[in-house]
Every structure is written in structure tokens, then in C-alpha cells.
Amino acid sequence: MTADNEYVIALLGQPNSGKSTLFNALTGMHQHVGNWPGKTVEKKEGSFKREDKKYIVADLPGTYSLSANSDEEMITRDYIASGKADVVCILADSSQLSRSLYMLADYAGITVPCFLLLNMSDVAALQGKTIDAKALEKKLGIPVVPFSAPDRKSYDGFYTALNRALIKQSKLDYTVLEEKYANIEGFNELKNIIPEGVISGYSKTWLAIKAIEGDVPVIAKIKEKLSAENVKTLEKIIVSIKNGVVVAGESKFAWIDELLEGSVKSEKKSASLGKFDRLVTHKIWGKIVVIAIIFGGLLLSFIPALPFMGIGQGISAIPDPLSDILIGIGCPKIIVSLFCDIFIRCISFVVQMLGFVFGVTLVFGLLEEIGLMARVSYVFDNSMSKFGLQGKSVMPFLISFGCTMGGAAGTRVIDNWGQKVLTIALSWAIPCGAAWAVIPLLSTIFFGAWAPVIILAILIVMILHICVTGFIFGRFLVKPEERYGMIMELPPYHKPRWGALLRYVFGRTKDTFLRATKVVLLVAFVFWLLSFTKDGNIANSLLYKFGHFVEPATKLVGMSWQSFLAFLASSLGKEGALGVLSMLYTNSGTLTLGSLMAAEKASNFNELMLANISRPEGLALIFAMTFNMPCIVALAATYQETHSAKWTAIIGVYYTVVALLLAGAAYYIGLLIF
Amino acid sequence: MSKLTDMQKGAEGTVVSVSGDARFVSRITSIGLTPGCKVSMIKNEKNRPILVYSRDTMIALNRKDCSNIEMEVTA
Incomplete structure (x- = not known):
């Protein structure tokens, strides 16, 4: 007592x-x-x-x-x-x-x-x-x-x-x-x-x-x-x-x-097996059914997510008019920038993310409770156990093709902490929806009809990345001597307990909101400090000076300082990177945190890229951005699910370094080919 | 006596002995497969985990690990 x-x-x-x-x-x-x-x-x-x-x-x-x-x-x-x-x-x-x-x-x-x-x-x-x-x-x-x-x-x-x-x-x-x-x-x-x-x-x-x-x-x-x-x-x-x-x-x-x-x-x-279990345990149909269930679940989780996303996008429209008004009434620019650029924009980001976390936690929590996740585990246990993971890990992996933070939220059905962290660490290697929007575009600009080959190369590198990362991280997170082959029961199906589930999901979402906001604000503040200028001239920002300073090093992996800054911006959010490239090469606009996260790309973007970046450099940029940290919110979600600042930092630094190494490899291969 | 992994689908039997490394034995015991326990084979396909029913429970087992489970087949 x-x-x-x-x-x-x-x-x-x-x-x-x-x-x-x-x-x-x-x-x-x-x-x-x-x-x-x-x-x-x-x-x-x-x-x-x-x-x-x-x-x-x-x-x-x-x-x-x-x-x-x-x-x-x-x-x-x-x-x-x-x-x-x-x-x-x-x-x-x-x-x-x-x-x-x-x-x-x-x-x-x-x-x-x-x-x-x-x-x-x-x-x-x-x-x-x-x-x-x-x-x-x-x-x-x-x-x-x-x-x-x-x-x-x-x-x-x-x-x-x-x-x-x-x-x-x-x-x-x-x-x-x-x-x-x-x-x-x-x-x-x-x-x-x-x-x-x-x-x-x-x-x-x-x-x-x-x-x-x-x-x-x-x-x-x-x-x-x-x-x-x-x-x-x-x-x-x-x-x-x-x-x-x-x-x-x-x-x-x-x-x-x-x-x-x-x-x-x-x-x-x-x-005997029920009708559905006969299907799930089938040699071929099992995998198909399970993948269909996961994608179905993913679609379903968008329904509760949509209202959050609408609210979040509504909030993101506030900063521009608000900062005009605030500056108009004589507020100091630095305060306006802090409030509008960091606070409001971050809240908008986090709210949009919460919708997804809420949806995924609810839908996949439900699948877990009625006993379906155990079937998922059964079907993929053999493939996943090679990494020391449970079959359930396939679910966060598939979700990560859409969104890494959704994948991270999905790992909560994994009851072993080491396996959970390992699953998140590996799901970072999977290019998310935002990457799939940016990468084909860049590939087409630089390589025209050869773009599908680039996409294929990315998929192959992704698999290798997962294998190598799984090997490196697996030794620490899931000790080989603690791994064993499948011995699991397929529990009977249960009725869900809605009250308990909803209370849990709301509690979880509240928790995520608090923790994620902290992480996102912190990282955004650092970027804001680095990018802040009094006059809006890029050359006066710390980020520019830093980019220039390390350019001799980034050149080694085929990245100019402009590419490198776009790479850094892509760790906040992949969409922002194209805007940053436009801005840096046209020398227009002001580099602010807002533009890092969500700038529009220039209308003559294609010509700009081709005029300033060679094809090997383009290849380097594509690989660097694809395998970089997925986004700032994924980082926050990783911290929320692992509740380990140490492992979140390790994963973050590891991915940044590996992305640059991959960029270098792509660059030199590019030099040989083109 | 025969091996669990050799049992045909639908066959029933009693566990005679369980062996393997300490962790495997501990785990298989805790899931209820001990000598004397009745088991029916639900699914046994090549290169797939085997599915057995025992103590009111559907259990999936890695084929290689349970190659050391000996059975007395009764039906």
C-alpha cells in the first residue's frame, strides 16, 4: 500500500x-x-x-x-x-x-x-x-x-x-x-x-x-x-x-x-477452422486477404481523420493574413514571425497529424480487439521473423507507404517494445505518400522516360535499406537469442468493447498532441532561428551561411548548397523541398520557416532544375530526399510511440547520415552513366 | 510413435515427448503442449506453419522448431 x-x-x-x-x-x-x-x-x-x-x-x-x-x-x-x-x-x-x-x-x-x-x-x-x-x-x-x-x-x-x-x-x-x-x-x-x-x-x-x-x-x-x-x-x-x-x-x-x-x-x-480462418490460412489467399484488410483499414481510418485534417488546413490559412494584419498594427516583425511561422503553422501540422493518429489507432485498435491482428501476425510471421519482428509489423510497413506517422501509430498493437521500435525504425525507410508525390516529378524532370527505372531503383534500395537497417538495429532492439519461431495461438473472435476502446483512443490522441507539439515546436524553432533574417535576404541567414560553409563536403555527395538546403527542408516535410529549390534558384521570395514547410514551386520549375542541376546531381538529390527523415511529424510520432528520446535521436541521425551516403552513391553511379 | 510434423490433417494424437532448446521447451510448455496432452492436426502443408488444436486452443507452430515433438497417433 x-x-x-x-x-x-x-x-x-x-x-x-x-x-x-x-x-x-x-x-x-x-x-x-x-x-x-x-x-x-x-x-x-x-x-x-x-x-x-x-x-x-x-x-x-x-x-x-x-x-x-x-x-x-x-x-x-x-x-x-x-x-x-x-x-x-x-x-x-x-x-x-x-x-x-x-x-x-x-x-x-x-x-x-x-x-x-x-x-x-x-x-x-x-x-x-x-x-x-x-x-x-x-x-x-x-x-x-x-x-x-x-x-x-x-x-x-x-x-x-x-x-x-x-x-x-x-x-x-x-x-x-x-x-x-x-x-x-x-x-x-x-x-x-x-x-x-x-x-x-x-x-x-x-x-x-x-x-x-x-x-x-x-x-x-x-x-x-x-x-x-x-x-x-x-x-x-x-x-x-x-x-x-x-x-x-x-x-x-x-x-x-x-x-x-x-x-x-x-x-x-x-x-475446425471457421470459413474466414480457412481463407486466412490459405497459402496464397492468406496474404492477399491480409493486405486487403490493412488497406481497407487504412481507408477506413481516413473517415475519422478527415475532420481533423480540415481543421488543420483551416488553421494553416491563418498565418499569412494574420501576419499582414499584425505587422500593419505595428507588431515587431520578430514576434509576428515567431507566432505565425512557428506556433500557428506547427499547430496546423500537428492537428492534421492527430486526425491520422486518431483514425489509425481507432481502426487498428479495433482489428486488434476483435482478434483480426492475430491472423495478420500468423500470415506474415515467417517473413517478418527474419528481422526478429512479429507478423503484425507488416501492418505499420504498409501504412508507411501512405504516411510514416500513421505507421508509427499503428505499431501500438505490437506488444514488445524492442520489436515496436525496430518496426518504426524500418518503416522510415519506406517512402511515404509525400515522397511518392515529389519523387516521380523530379525523376521525370531529370530523366524523362527513364523515370520508372529510377522508381524501381528506389524500391530496390528501399528493400536493401530495410535489410541492412534491420540487421544493425535488430541486434540491439531484438536480441537474436530472444528470437524464436512462431508459437502463437489464434484467439477466438471477440466483440469489441467500444467504450473502453474510445476512451483509450481519446487518451492516446491527447497524449500524442502534447508530446508531438513539444517536438514539432522545438525542431521548428531551431529551423526558424537558422532561417530568420531581418530583411528577408537569404544571404543573411544562418542556414545560408551553414549551407555555404559545408558545401565543400556536400559537393562530395553531389549536392550544391541549394540542394543541401532543400534536403534539410525535406526533413521537415517533403513537399516544402520543391518550393525551397524554386526560391533559391530564382533568388526570389524570403526563406522563412513557412516557406521551408510549404512553399509553392515556381512555374518554370522544370527549366530551373535542368539549368542548375546536372543529372548525376539530380540523382543524388532524389535519393537524398527519398531516404531522408520522412518529416518532422513522423519524428514526433516516433518519439510518442517509443517514448525514448535516445532512440528517436538515433533513428533521426542515422537516417540523415544514410540519406547523404545514398546520395553520394547515387551521384557517383550517375557520373559513370551520364 | 511418430512426429507431430508427420501427422495428417484431421489426425488426432497424444504428445509423448517434447524436446529442443530450453527457451523453446519453456514456451511450448506454457502454451500447453506437454506430454499426455491431446492434439488434433488442423492444417499441415509443406513450407507453412502447422496448425494444431489443443486444450481448446488453435495454435500455430513453426515447422522446424517442433520437429522434436513425438506423438502417439490415436485417430
């Missing part, structure tokens, strides 16, 4: 047990997402109030067991041992009870009070299963509550069970399970030599069975507390056990089966 009338509940459950849905339904807008200290694992905390009491909800990482195979599992174990939680809510899926009770069996022996939530009881009922929760409660000694997220009444049961567990400090009765463990050779001997209090909250039974399973951290902890003689005994027992995990697993499932006997009735049904 952290304070009077304040309780901490930890949610423990396997992936697909409905843990996130419960977490969102309980905490709604009161959530905080961060990372576990020093770990690449997402930490979600939230709170709710009920009858003058405050409850902190800790959403523990989704894991299949409490072994020590991953950071997620270690964090979960350490958190329980830390004593921070007053009560642990263990989730199981009622429709797949025997399998999903494994977490409960693995928890047995931990002395922190707990209760059992039988989630998805609506799905189980549809399948003709009836579960006698009262009978289970008697056998387990803890509150057992049937639960169905879409059903409002379910929550009363949840709160009652929660309070009962807190008042009674209910502890899981595992005597029957222990009897089964006792049949494992060496278990009793091992248990007898383990002293009390090796890890707080974990009983001798739990430690002994983990030692039998060959759990390295547990064995090390036990050894610290043992005499030299007992260490030898322990080592002897452990060496003699083969396949400890399997033997212990057999005991656990034998206990589960006994537990469910008489408490669960089900109509015997033969297992």
Missing part, C-alpha cells in the same frame, strides 16, 4: 488474455506509459477511484509464464517480489481455460495476495461452456470472478472480488499442486534444503520447482543462502533432472485438469 486508501493492483496474464482491454477499461484516460528503468520493456500504469479509494493499476508485461527467458518475465517476477503490489489479478481466458490457467499454476507458491479473473466469459458461453466459479473458488482459496469486458455488469463482480482479495489477503492454495511436485524426483530434498526468505514473496515450493526447471537466476539466489555442502546437493539434484520444464509442466497441467474436472462443462465440439 502506498498511502492510506490507496491500493496497487498488478495485472498478470498471457498475451491475448484481454489484459490490455481490462487495463484500458479500468483506467481510461488516466494512464501513464513509459519504460521499465534500464530495460527495453514498456511500462504501463494507470489509476481509478472508487468509493473514496484510489487504485493504482500496474499492467505487467504480457508473458506466457514466470520463467526467466526474457526481460519481460524477469520484470514481472521482480515487480511481484518488490512488494509494490497489494494484490495481483491473474487473468485467464474462459474459452481456453485449461491452457490459460498455466499462468496461475506458475504463480502458485507466490505469497502475494491474488484473485483469478476468468475473462471472455461471453465467448465461453457462446461455445457452450459453463464454468462453476464458486467451485473453483473453493478449491483455490482465492476469489474467482467470471468477466466479460463488453458487459457493464461484469465490472461490479470485478470490484467485489478485488475488495474481497484485499480484505482477506487471499492467498492461492497450492497444496494439491505441491503433492504433484512431490512426485518429481529430488523435489522434496531440494525444498528441504532451501532456507526461508531467499526472495521475498516467493515460497520454498516455488523456488524449488523453478530450480528443477533449471531457472538460472533462482538457482543463483538459492546458492547464495546455502552452505557449501548443500550447494553440492543442489547441484547434484539439478544435474540429475532431465527436461525439468517438461516434468514441472506436466505436474502443472495435471493440477489444472483436476481443478477443472467437475467445474467446467462443455459441449463436445470437434475443432
